[in-house]
Amino acid sequence: MDTQVWLEFLKQNWLVIAIGLIVLLIVVNLVKTVVKWLLVVLIVGGLLIYSGISLDQINDVVSTVKNETVDTVKSEVMNLMMKEAQDAKYTSNGDGTYTVKAPNLELNGSSGSGEVKVTFRGVPVGTWDINDTIQSYIGQARTNSTTGS
Incomplete structure (x- = not known):
């Protein structure tokens, strides 16, 4: 305001x-x-x-702040994904689901699904659609897990 x-x-x-x-x-x-x-x-x-x-104006302000905060957190997590890709490890859970873990991030998803649950430093930040960055991160984690580095 x-x-x-x-x-x-x-x-x-x-x-x-x-x-x-x-x-x-x-x-x-x-x-x-x-x-x-x-x-x-x-x-x-x-x-x-x-x-x-009015309450509508207050609601609009709260919604705007919430959306901006979510966008900022998502941007930070995406940047961190690129930085921590070399440390990420892919684990297949055996029931069609997988987990990708890095020092600050954890992704949980199921094979064939277009979404993953993202946890940032132990705090759930939501379920996100898999985009190119997330797909690349998962691919790098698979590579890291198969090469044993």
Whole structure:
């Protein structure tokens, strides 16, 4: 969000925000337990609704941040795949599935499937479609496992 938009909003609505904060402080100091927090949520929600920020806009921002984060992690994992390809080892599990392990990455898939489950430093990062980079990584891991290096 643009800081200029927030500054303009604060300039236009400073009185309503000040009144809301004063009411919020009074509620926090006088009312106890669950009722207090319910009133706090209602006041903050009212200020958000008054400000013109809708839940759809908040959802859009959260979705955008999530997508950008996933894309960044995927890019980093792909770069790491290229760097760790020489250390990757391919293991056939005997039931039609396979595992490719490297120091920071683990891929689990099944033969003939177009997807693999990717784990980065012990944290699952999702199921990805097999692209050229992943296919090359799996091929290098097979080569490493058969040559014994």
